[in-house]
Amino acid sequence: MKCYQCAKMGKDTDAIGICIVCGMGLCKDHLRREEIPVWDGDYPVRLKPDVEHILRIVCEPCHEALMENL
């Protein structure tokens, strides 16, 4: 899988993780690993079994959205 953020800028970078919220692939420059706030419960976050073995990260857009909702 390729980094979605890099792809938008015309670069071709291998993703090392997947955003747990929207599922986009992310390289080390674009992932965010800060503490993720506890979900309210109404946000449609679901962890699929096939992503359990990869890093639990969020992408920049999702991270910003989560921080705005604190």
Ligand SMILES: [Zn+2]
């Ligand atoms: Zn990237």
Ligand SMILES: [Zn+2]
């Ligand atoms: Zn995301």
